[in-house]
Amino acid sequence: MAIVTVSAAVSHVGKIRSNNQDSGFAGETLFAVADGMGGHAGGDVASALALKRLAEIDGHYNSAVDAEFALQEAIVAANAVLTETVYEHPELTGMGTTLSALVRVGHSVALAHIGDSRVYRLRDDVLTQITIDHTFVQRLVDSGRITPEEAKTHPRRSVLMRVLGDVDAAPEVDLQVMDTRPGDRWMLCSDGLSGVVERDDIEKILKNNIAPKDAANALIKESLDHGAPDNVTVVVVDVHQSFESPEATPVMVGSAAQPIAFEKPAGRRPTRMTGIPGLRLHPRGPASTEPSHFEPESDDYLDELIEEDRRRSRRRKVTWLVGVLVVLALIAGGLYAGYRWTQTRYYVGESNGTVAIFQGVQQTVGPMALSHVFQETDIPTDALPPFNQRQVENTISADSVTAALEIVKRLSDAAASGVADSTDGDGTSTGTPPPTPGPTTTPNGTAP
Structure with a gap:
């Protein structure tokens, strides 16, 4: 029996944004999610170009190590494509994309990750987050400065420390090889899901014995039910054992699924970029109410963020202390008022x-x-x-x-x-003393 995969990819623009800057891919052995950044006219370009370049390595490999090496080369090439695209189209300066991908080879998977999209694995009904976010708040969590709960609402939660784009010619990508076995369910998603839906809710949906397509749609719906302030992309991959290997038709979703064609800037001669597929840029619209991803450009900026976080922590501690003092003052005031009342009795x-x-x-x-x-x-x-x-x-x-x-x-x-006075609780006398015993008599009726 052979190890096979059954997969599905779904993407949704969400309820706030006007265009989809996410891209998703489910192929024969390669599965990936990319979340673009760089504004209305840049994020979709970045995620689409990166995923289309990565899709070229979808195929069979002799070992997971070979697949890992192919992932690394493809990601470096995708980063170069983005850099060249910005050179040809300066209006896209600053665009970039996250990327999380896996390639299954037999009982192993090769994983590559950069940014804050995520890879999860459901095994024996237990959901595990495989990747670690390359974000500013995750660095604060790792250093113990804030809790994971505080990270969910931190004002800088959208700041990325690592992405693909024109900022770094040699981006640092997390690469690893892991085992997989029949019964595993892998899920890749953009932060439009993981940043909105609680982990327990994601686990509950993935544990349902439903097809990957139905599971992906259920996760998208859960994000929409929570407001879906960002684009949402989900890829679900089930690992099975089968006598037959079903044919897998590669599926692109999100911005990578749209027709692409760059318009040549007026007065500029064609260059090597003319051979690279382009994407029709969407017209600019109103800005989203959610902040887009942002990558710091210098250590000074990081120092400023860290100092800002320290100030925020101090303000939080002062607010907490003032709140405790107010509560203690109210309690003390209540106790004092109660004591003063007792002294009137x-x-x-x-x-x-x-x-x-x-x-x-x-x-x-x-x-x-x-x-x-x-x-x-x-x-x-x-x-x-x-x-x-x-x-x-x-x-x-x-x-x-x-x-x-x-x-x-x-x-x-x-x-x-010597006569008892019957005094009731309010200080008044009833005027009726207790009965006194009368004289006793002998059995013959005479007093003793």
Whole structure:
């Protein structure tokens, strides 16, 4: 049985941008995604030219190492094509493109990557991101300066550290060879998907047992449901084992699928660029609300970005500290207001064996009591009738200091007379003392 692949490529302009600057390719053994940058009239040119040059290496290789070498040569050549295109068309200065590609050779794949498009692998229902973004925020994440969650909303998340284009004649490309096996599902995408849809949602869709075309369309729809502020391109590749090798028809999507033809600038003689396919430039339209990719041109710019990030971090810490202080102030204010209210309450209880008036409430907060002795009396608690002793031990609440003094006066009278005074919680007396036992009689009806 032979190892075969079944693939699909889908691209969508999204909901914000007016033209598609992404390109995608699904061939016999080569699969790739490119995300153009450089403005309305440059990004589509860059991604299309790079992917068309790369598509020329789609074919069979003796080993994954040979395929890796072919990828490297093709990417260097694509970068040269972009440089020459800018020379012939100065209006495209600054254009560039990301590029993520893989070539399957038997049980192995050769991968090439530059920029922030991504390659994922789903194996045993576990999704793994294979490539690492060449972005400014990823560098901050790697150095521990920000978290991956903060990177999603960082104002410089679109700044690319590495791309193909006219900036660097020898761009640094990540190359690697990995194993693959039947059951693996590979997915390549532009950041129009990975920057909008959460990883768990991508994994959930790829885990569905559906055809690559259906999976790619479902991922595009998920991005559109999240607003799709950028172009979205997805290539899904399933690895199978089969007795037959199905014929694969190469598919180009996005800007690379459009008719291409450069117009010669007036008054300029033809040069070697006339043999390079060109792309009809789209008319300029209103600028997108999303920032396009940007590559820093000097170390000074990076230093400025790093310093700006430091300032942003300091502002974030100050804001957090102020917020904590405000919350603590509100809590402290609430506690103080509550404590002040407790000090408007009084009750009568026992202190050092005598009746006393307490200010506050009969509660504690941790080790702190919410009441204290307001006034002691000279009424011994053991001089009170048993009923009133129990009342004082359990405390008698009073609404005011006047009510508390009234309770003390009644208790003093009860201690002097030996008759219990029934005082309720608000300091008033019911006027009904507890019943006293009557005389006992003998069985013959006479008093003892």
